[in-house]
Amino acid sequence: MSTNTVTRADLAEAVYREIGLSRSESAELVESVIDHISDALLRGESVKLAGFGTFSLRDKKERMGRNPKTGEAVPITSRRVLSFKPSQVMRERVDSALSNK
Template identity: 60%
Template sequence: MKGATLTRADLCEAVHEEVGLTRQDCAGLVERTLDLVAEALEKGETVKLSGFGVFQVRDKRARMGRNPKTGEPAEIEPRRVIGFRASQVMKARIDRALGG
């Protein structure tokens, strides 16, 4: 990984180096994995990756907010959002890495 952001290309390269498959096969593997996660979330399913965390779709109800330009009240439509909750293992790992 070169920068502060992990990209699909970085994931593909890491899989290529670890597993030894061709870069094309690794790219397909990473894409399929991400597709499976996305498909599950589209269906409203929870995605639990042991030792990593849980992705979950939540329904947010309509609520009143404010137009930031005018300050007038404005209704915010109901929507679905994706939440992520890191596992205790991941939290501990990050805490150790950041010197906490």
């Protein structure tokens, strides 16, 4: 797997090694899971993966921001953003891995 970023190809390769599906079936499975997650989010649903976390859409209100170059106040329009909240299991796993370094 890559050192800095996990790609779809990396996930498909992991499925191939762990489960034993063919490489093309593994790639199709990864694509299918990503498509299902995306479709659910587009419908406005939250996606909860037990032991991993929850993906959800959040509405942000319009607010005033500042152009860092000029210092000028600029309105930032309201928008919908994707957010991810890791599960407690994932938080603990990452924390323990980082504290062991």
